[in-house]
Every structure is written in C-alpha cells, then in structure tokens.
Amino acid sequence: MKTSHVVIIGGGFAGINCAKSLRKANVHITIIDRNNHHLFQPLLYQVATAALSAGDIAVPIRALFSKQDNVDIILGEVTEVQTDLNKIILSEGRSVAYDYLVMAPGSRYNYFGNDQWSQNAPGLKSLSDALNIRERILISLERAEQLNDPDQQQPYLTFAIIGGGPTGVEMAGAIAEIVKRNMMRDFRHIHPHQAKIYLIEATSGILNGFSEKLSKKAQTTLKNMGVDILLNNPVTDISDRLVTTKNRKIKSANIIWAAGVQASPLLQSLHCETDKSGRVVVNKDFTISGHSNVFVIGDAAHYVESGNDQPLPALAPVAIQEGKYVAKILKKNVAPVYRKPFHYIDKGTMATIGRAKAVAQIRKWKISGFLAWLAWSFIHIFYLIGFRNRFRVMLEWMWYYLTFRRGVRLITDREMLEETDPNNNLLLKRSE
Numbered sequence: 001m002k003t004s005h006v007v008i009i010g011g012g013f014a015g016i017n018c019a020k021s022l023r024k025a026n027v028h029i030t031i032i033d034r035n036n037h038h039l040f041q042p043l044l045y046q047v048a049t050a051a052l053s054a055g056d057i058a059v060p061i062r063a064l065f066s067k068q069d070n071v072d073i074i075l076g077e078v079t080e081v082q083t084d085l086n087k088i089i090l091s092e093g094r095s096v097a098y099d100y101l102v103m104a105p106g107s108r109y110n111y112f113g114n115d116q117w118s119q120n121a122p123g124l125k126s127l128s129d130a131l132n133i134r135e136r137i138l139i140s141l142e143r144a145e146q147l148n149d150p151d152q153q154q155p156y157l158t159f160a161i162i163g164g165g166p167t168g169v170e171m172a173g174a175i176a177e178i179v180k181r182n183m184m185r186d187f188r189h190i191h192p193h194q195a196k197i198y199l200i201e202a203t204s205g206i207l208n209g210f211s212e213k214l215s216k217k218a219q220t221t222l223k224n225m226g227v228d229i230l231l232n233n234p235v236t237d238i239s240d241r242l243v244t245t246k247n248r249k250i251k252s253a254n255i256i257w258a259a260g261v262q263a264s265p266l267l268q269s270l271h272c273e274t275d276k277s278g279r280v281v282v283n284k285d286f287t288i289s290g291h292s293n294v295f296v297i298g299d300a301a302h303y304v305e306s307g308n309d310q311p312l313p314a315l316a317p318v319a320i321q322e323g324k325y326v327a328k329i330l331k332k333n334v335a336p337v338y339r340k341p342f343h344y345i346d347k348g349t350m351a352t353i354g355r356a357k358a359v360a361q362i363r364k365w366k367i368s369g370f371l372a373w374l375a376w377s378f379i380h381i382f383y384l385i386g387f388r389n390r391f392r393v394m395l396e397w398m399w400y401y402l403t404f405r406r407g408v409r410l411i412t413d414r415e416m417l418e419e420t421d422p423n424n425n426l427l428l429k430r431s432e
Contacts, residue, residue: 003026003027003028004026004027004028004099004100004330004333005027005028005030005097005098005099005100006022006027006028006029006030006098006099006100006101006102006330007029007030007032007088007096007098007100007101007102008029008030008031008032008102008104009032009033009078009088009101009102009103009104009105009266010032010033010103010104010105010106010298010300011031011033011035011037011038011061012038012039012041012104012106012298012299012319013298013316013319013320013323014102014104014297014298014299014319014320014322014323015031015033015102015104015297015298015323016031016038016061016064016323016385017319017320017323017324017327018102018104018297018323018324018326018327018330019031019065019068019071019323019327020064020065020068020327021323021324021327021328021331022070022327022330022331023068023070024331025070025327025330025331027070027100027330027331028070028072029070029071029072030071030072030073030074030096030098031061031065031071031072031073031074032074032076032078032088032090032096033061033073033074033075034075034076034077035075035126036060036061036062036073036075037058037059037060037061037127038058038059038060038061038064038385039057039058039126039127040057040058040380040383040384040385040389041125041316042316042380042383043056043057043380043384043393044057044124044125044126044127044129044130045124045130045167045170045171045174046174047127047130047131047134048124048129048130048131048133048134048137048171048174048256049134049137049171049174049175049177049178050134050137050138050178050409051174051396052393052396054127054130054131056389056392056393056396057384057389057393058127059385059389061073064385074090074096076090076091076092076094077090077091078090078091078105078266079091079266079269080266080269081101081103081266081269081270081294082269083101083270083288083290083291083294086098086099086101086293088101098293099293100293100294100295100330101293101294101295102295102297102323102326102330103266103267103270103280103294103295103296103297103300104296104297104298104299104300104319104323105263105264105266105267105298105300106125106264106298106299106300107125107261107262107263107264107277107299107300107314108123108125108261108262108264109123109124109125109257109258109259109260109261109262110259110260110261110262110277111257112260114238117238117257118257120238120239120240120241120255121162121238121243121255121256121257122136122256122257123256123257123258124167124171124256124257124258131412133254133256135411135412136253136254137159137175137178137254138409138410138411139411140156140157140253140254141156141157141179141187141190142411143156143253144156144157144189144190144194145187145188145189145190146189147189148189150194153190153194154194154196154251155241155251155252155253156253156254157179157190157194157195157196158195158196158197158198158250158251158252158253158254159172159175159179159195159196159197159198159252159254159256160198160200160243160250160252160254160255160256161175161197161198161199161200161256161258162200162235162243162255162256162257162258162259163200163201163257163258163259163260164199164200164201164203164205164206164207164208164229164231165206165207165208165209165258165259165260166207166209166349166351167258168199168201168206168256168258168259169199169206169207169218169222169351169353170351170352170353171256171258172197172199172222172227173221173222173225173227173352173353173354173357174354175197175254176197176222176225176226176227176354177225177354177355179192179195179197180192180195180197180225180226195226196228197226197227197228198227198228198229198230198243198250198252199222199227199228199229199230200230200233200235200243200245200250201229201230201231201232201233202232202233202234202235202259203231203232204231204232205219205231206218206219206222206229206231207351207359209313209349210349210351210359210361211361211366213366214359214360214361214366214368217359217368218351218353218359218368221353221354221357221368222353225353225354225357230245230247230248232246233245233246233247233248234246235259238255241253241255243255260277261277261299261314262277262278263277263278263279263280263299263300264278264300265278267279267280267296267300270288270294270296272288272289273289274302275302275311277302279299279300279301279302279311280296280300280301280302281302282295282296282301282302282303284306284339284341284342285329285336285339285340285341285342286301286303286322286325286326286342287336292336295326295329297319297322297323297326298314298318298319298322298323299314299319301322303322303342305341305342305343305344306341312344313349315349316383317347317383318344320383321342321344321345322342325342346363347362347379348360348361348362348363348365349361349362350362350372350375350376350379351376352373352376355373356369356370356373357369357370357373358372358373358375358376359372360372360375360376362375377397380393381393381394
C-alpha cells in the first residue's frame with residue numbers, strides 16, 4: 001500500500017495530537033511551524049507574571065517526536081496553500097507537496113482594525129509576548145522605585161488589561177497578587193496601596209462564556225483583590241502610556257491586550273467561506289468545500305455541531321479532540337462519504353483568578369473558590385506535555401502556595417536605554 005504524505009501546519013494542540021495519533025499509521029508526516037516548540041498557551045500568563053519560566057510550558061517539537069520515525073519537522077513559515085496543485089509554499093520559496101493537508105495555524109489577537117495599538121498594548125500569544133510583558137512589569141516597578149513624586153510613580157504602578165475573557169481575568173488576578181502582595185515587600189519606596197489595576201471590558205460582564213453566577217463571582221473576587229473592573233467601556237484609542245475608553249482616560253506604562261482573537265491570515269489562501277474572525281467554515285469532517293483531502297482544525301476552524309447554533313470555542317480540549325478525530329480518518333483512509341460527523345465531548349471551562357481562587361463550569365456543575373482552583377490545577381498539569389514539565393510546574397505552584405513568592409523575577413534584556421524623569425534622574429527604559 002502506498003504511504004500517504006500528510007502535511008500538518010502548526011505545532012499547537014490540534015496539530016501535535018493529530019501527528020501523535022498517527023504514530024502507527026501508514027503515512028509519512030511533515031510538521032511545519034515557525035517556532036521550534038509546542039507551547040502550552042493556557043499558562044502563558046504565568047510566564048508573563050513571573051510565576052513560571054518559559055521552559056516550564058514549552059517543549060521542542062523535535063523532542064516530542066524523537067521516537068516517532070514517520071515524522072519530519074520543518075522550521076519555517078507557510079505563506080500560501082495551493083489546493084489545486086496539492087502543495088504549500090514556504091516563505092523562502094520552497095514548496096512541499098502533500099496527499100493530505102491538516103491546517104492548524106492557530107490564531108492571533110484582533111485589534112479590530114487598529115493594529116497600531118499592538119506597539120503599546122502587546123497581546124499574549126507567544127513566549128516572546130509573555131517575556132516582553134514580564135519585563136515591562138518588572139522594569140515598571142524598578143522605575144517607580146527610583147522616583148520620589150507619587151504623581152510620577154503612578155503610571156508605572158498602573159496596569160490596564162483590556163478584555164474580560166479568561167486571559168484578561170487571569171492576568172488581572174495575577175498582577176493584583178504581584179503588586180498588592182508578592183513583590184511590593186521587596187521594594188522600599190513604593191507601596192501596595194499605590195498600585196491600580198484596571199480590567200477593561202466593552203460588554204456588560206466578564207467571562208461571557210460562563211454562567212452569570214460564575215461571572216458575578218469572578219467580578220467580586222477580583223474587586224476584593226483590588227482590581228477595578230470597567231464594564232461597558234470599549235477602548236477608543238491606545239497611545240504611549242495612555243488608554244482612552246468610552247468614559248475615561250487611564251495613564252499606564254503597562255497596557256496588555258486580551259480582547260478577542262482572529263484566525264491566521266494564511267487561511268485566506270484557501271479561498272473559502274470564513275466567519276467574522278477569519279475562521280474557515282468547515283464541513284462536518286473538518287474538510288473545506290471541494291477538497292476532501294484538506295482539513296482545517298483548532299482555532300482556525302468554524303465548526304457548528306448538529307443541533308447547536310454556536311461554533312465550538314477556541315479551547316485546548318476542543319483542539320485536542322479535533323486533532324485525534326482527523327487522525328482517525330487518515331489512519332483508516334476513510335472515504336468522504338463514510339466519515340462520521342465530529343462530536344465534541346465537553347470537558348468544561350475553567351478560569352483561575354489567583355491563589356486558591358478560580359471558577360469552573362463543568363456541564364451542569366458550577367463551582368468556584370478553592371475547589372475550582374484545585375480542579376483547574378490538576379487539569380492543566382494533566383494537559384502539560386512531558387513528565388519534567390508537569391513535575392516542575394507542580395513544584396512551582398506548591399512553592400508559591402506556601403510562600404506567596406514568585407520564582408522567575410529576572411530582567412534579562414541586556415539592551416537598556418536611558419530615560420530621565422523631569423528632575424533629570426536616571427531611570428531604566430526598555431529598548432524599543
């Protein structure tokens with residue numbers, strides 16, 4: 001029997017699980033990703049807030065498949081898909097032919113037509129994003145420490161998180177713990193009461209994918225932690241150290257974007273129907289119209305199950321199940337007419353707010369507090385790839401739970417520029 005060539009674009013949850021499920025299949029797999037590592041994105045905010053190191057939540061893709069002989073890895077960026085010719089084009093001009101194509105390129109943050117905002121309000125989709133935000137936070141505290149005037153200190157001690165989804169809520173809670181409790185005790189000239197944390201949301205509530213009860217619980221918890229939640233406040237402009245919303249202006253040296261995502265622009269080369277976020281509207285087997293050998297999964301797919309009116313959410317468990325589903329089709333070489341529609345098994349939705357604080361919605365059960373935090377912790381450790389990562393993250397969390405100290409508080413950017421305050425005092429400044 002001829003060995004089919006399966007090209008998988010993307011080393012996220014969907015792509016990795018598809019490839020792993022094809023370990024014993026009569027296929028040769030080529031995984032293409034512009035990064036050399038698989039990233040556990042749900043814990044990126046913990047790298048950004050100095051709780052975990054980058055190596056705790058990432059693993060080299062080659063290491064994952066070192067014992068799987070039917071896998072090749074290409075470090076590169078795909079710029080075009082030519083479905084009529086069954087090949088993809090890489091940025092350096094190289095082409096790769098395929099028998100089957102699995103597209104799982106993930107997503108990026110959506111600035112809703114204001115991409116210039118990204119310069120002053122970075123998102124959180126990659127390790128470099130997380131490390132950038134971490135250093136912004138740490139350097140801001142160092143800058144504030146060098147100033148004597150509270151008015152000059154204030155922008156460095158103000159944190160504006162835009163977007164009230166899980167990422168925004170988790171970031172707001174983590175930053176509140178940093179500046180209200182954890183790190184401030186190591187500084188001499190700034191104090192917890194000076195810190196201001198704003199969570200800015202355009203709609204009337206946070207965690208809109210959760211029940212109203214859990215949304216209200218999360219709001220109460222954040223407010224008790226010192227977070228000021230601004231609802232019904234869409235952002236109208238972002239400039240250097242200034243966020244302008246419908247109702248107010250906030251001066252902040254720490255602006256973080258967590259408001260909505262859009263699909264990879266690579267999907268446009270498929271010339272298929274897409275939704276408003278750029279996700280491809282796929283068939284019941286995740287193929288695209290007119291091409292039964294091209295699959296789109298993960299955050300790139302707009303898939304609506306029979307009987308539902310909303311597409312599946314962009315969550316890790318969804319991507320994992322989709323990757324395994326497509327692998328079954330490829331492994332058995334199932335003809336399009338015999339492919340059964342995908343059915344998602346809902347594992348629930350969770351969001352952590354802080355130490356021993358979380359909300360979880362698991363089918364009919366709605367829990368919050370310490371029990372939800374335990375469930376969140378165990379689920380996230382379970383999904384981490386590799387024993388070493390699981391063990392290290394578990395130890396870090398235990399250390400933090402017992403001591404309230406975050407372990408990765410290093411400023412590693414060696415290229416610093418000088419900045420002076422109005423009194424000509426030397427301050428630290430990140431290089432642009």
